[in-house]
Amino acid sequence: MRAGSQAMAAWLRARSQALAAWLRGDGDGPVPLRLWVGLVAWPLSLFAFFVIPESSYLNAPPLFAAPAASPSRIEPVVPQPQVKKIAVLTLKMEGETPEEGDPARDRRTRELRERVGTNILHLSGYLADASLVVDSTQYPPQSYYVLAPDSRALGCASTIDAPVRDPTKTTRAAQLAVAIVAVEKFNRNAVQRWAEWTYARLHRAVLGQVPDLSYGPAQVRPSLLRHLAKERPDWPQAAGWTALSDDKLLELLFQECKALGIAATFALDRIDRGEADTDIAAAYAGQRRRSAAPIDYAGIVQTMVEMMGQSLPEPPAPTVEPPAFPSAPIAPSLQPHPEESFTAPAAPSFK
Numbered sequence: 001m002r003a004g005s006q007a008m009a010a011w012l013r014a015r016s017q018a019l020a021a022w023l024r025g026d027g028d029g030p031v032p033l034r035l036w037v038g039l040v041a042w043p044l045s046l047f048a049f050f051v052i053p054e055s056s057y058l059n060a061p062p063l064f065a066a067p068a069a070s071p072s073r074i075e076p077v078v079p080q081p082q083v084k085k086i087a088v089l090t091l092k093m094e095g096e097t098p099e100e101g102d103p104a105r106d107r108r109t110r111e112l113r114e115r116v117g118t119n120i121l122h123l124s125g126y127l128a129d130a131s132l133v134v135d136s137t138q139y140p141p142q143s144y145y146v147l148a149p150d151s152r153a154l155g156c157a158s159t160i161d162a163p164v165r166d167p168t169k170t171t172r173a174a175q176l177a178v179a180i181v182a183v184e185k186f187n188r189n190a191v192q193r194w195a196e197w198t199y200a201r202l203h204r205a206v207l208g209q210v211p212d213l214s215y216g217p218a219q220v221r222p223s224l225l226r227h228l229a230k231e232r233p234d235w236p237q238a239a240g241w242t243a244l245s246d247d248k249l250l251e252l253l254f255q256e257c258k259a260l261g262i263a264a265t266f267a268l269d270r271i272d273r274g275e276a277d278t279d280i281a282a283a284y285a286g287q288r289r290r291s292a293a294p295i296d297y298a299g300i301v302q303t304m305v306e307m308m309g310q311s312l313p314e315p316p317a318p319t320v321e322p323p324a325f326p327s328a329p330i331a332p333s334l335q336p337h338p339e340e341s342f343t344a345p346a347a348p349s350f351k
Contacts, residue, residue, distance in 0.1 A: 177264035218259035
């Protein structure tokens with residue numbers, strides 16, 4: 001009995017050693033068992049991804065989450081659209097002033113008006129020089145235009161015969177006149193002004209009077225001249241318009257230099273009353289409803305005046321390098337005499 005048990009134990013031991021050698025690949029079999037396991041297990045694992053529904057592993061609970069009752073029905077995952085915010089710059093509504101200002105919107109509106117105003121002055125022939133200044137000392141960097149109006153146009157607008165001795169007011173009135181007439185010239189070309197002249201002359205020949213319309217480069221009505229003459233009888237230039245006939249007033253309005261002076265007189269009258277530039281421009285154009293749009297008549301005129309009032313920044317002061325100090329002169333006692341020769345002493349002998 002004992003011999004049979006020992007034989008059985010020896011047989012089991014031999015079989016286990018043979019199985020272990022086979023798993024290690026040392027057996028006599030043609031293919032090791034671990035290779036069979038790999039060839040069978042991996043295809044089954046890959047095939048499982050096609051058999052299991054998509055929602056089963058997408059909605060799988062976390063590995064270390066507390067066990068919960070599995071739902072009886074698994075809802076499929078519905079793909080949701082991705083929503084990303086886009087930077088939008090809103091503009092003011094016409095006739096509305098917001099309670100809080102937007103610096104980015106105000107800067108964009110100012111830059112847009114500066115570009116439009118510069119182009120208007122250039123196309124009207126009233127621009128002599130223009131510069132774009134970028135101030136990198138601020139963040140974000142600020143830029144602005146510096147415009148120099150044409151000296152002829154500014155000179156015509158500066159000939160205001162009025163008892164106003166404040167140079168700030170007269171300069172501002174001249175700049176306003178140049179900006180206003182430039183906008184009017186930009187809006188109506190020479191052909192349209194010739195048509196206005198022809199219509200006024202025909203109307204005068206047929207009906208005996210000049211229609212009260214806007215004429216000339218400045219687009220001024222004859223009634224405006226008579227109104228200024230009535231409001232300012234102490235101004236010699238305005239008072240002289242009272243005695244002029246309709247034909248003379250019409251000729252006066254079509255002379256560009258005279259038209260600039262008329263616009264400057266109108267601006268100086270409003271400035272002397274304490275009105276702002278936007279109010280003066282709106283009153284000149286007959287703009288009854290104020291607008292907050294970027295391309296606005298009064299806003300463009302105000303920006304043009306501001307650009308003409310800007311000045312170029314002062315150039316930085318040149319860096320002055322300190323003068324180089326001259327080397328100290330050598331003492332006369334230490335300077336070698338040109339006729340003397342220097343002989344080095346002989347080396348000592350150690351014999």
